[in-house]
Amino acid sequence: MEIVLNDTRNITRDQILPLYEANAWSAVQKPDLLLKGLINSHSLITTWDRDVLVGLGNAISDGHLVVYYPHLLVLPSYQGKGIGHMIMDKMQEIYKDFHMQMLTADGKAIDFYKKVGFERAGQTEPMWIYSGGDH
Numbered sequence: 001m002e003i004v005l006n007d008t009r010n011i012t013r014d015q016i017l018p019l020y021e022a023n024a025w026s027a028v029q030k031p032d033l034l035l036k037g038l039i040n041s042h043s044l045i046t047t048w049d050r051d052v053l054v055g056l057g058n059a060i061s062d063g064h065l066v067v068y069y070p071h072l073l074v075l076p077s078y079q080g081k082g083i084g085h086m087i088m089d090k091m092q093e094i095y096k097d098f099h100m101q102m103l104t105a106d107g108k109a110i111d112f113y114k115k116v117g118f119e120r121a122g123q124t125e126p127m128w129i130y131s132g133g134d135h
């Protein structure tokens with residue numbers, strides 16, 4: 001296994017859907033919007049094992065002060081191999097000097113994000129209007 005990290009936008013719907021399906025993310029129900037959202041993110045980092053997309057992360061940002069990380073996914077068969085760390089390390093290269101880096105984590109993702117330096121945001125409460133059913 002040789003994992004290659006990439007920051008280009010050259011991905012297709014057929015490449016991303018298996019990753020989202022394998023992780024049971026509801027965004028897979030809107031494949032065209034999902035692809036557009038990823039391609040138009042401030043940053044998009046993908047990881048590949050040959051021609052198979054095994055992980056991705058994206059960031060939405062004002063480009064100066066605040067960044068939000070909405071998606072970080074790794075194929076279940078590749079989890080625990082450092083791929084999520086690779087993606088977050090690359091994001092930290094890009095956004096390390098920003099005033100605020102934000103994300104929403106649940107389940108087993110909470111421990112992962114703590115390992116890469118995130119902490120609970122004081123007494124804040126995450127709030128949303130969400131049409132998915134996977135949280």
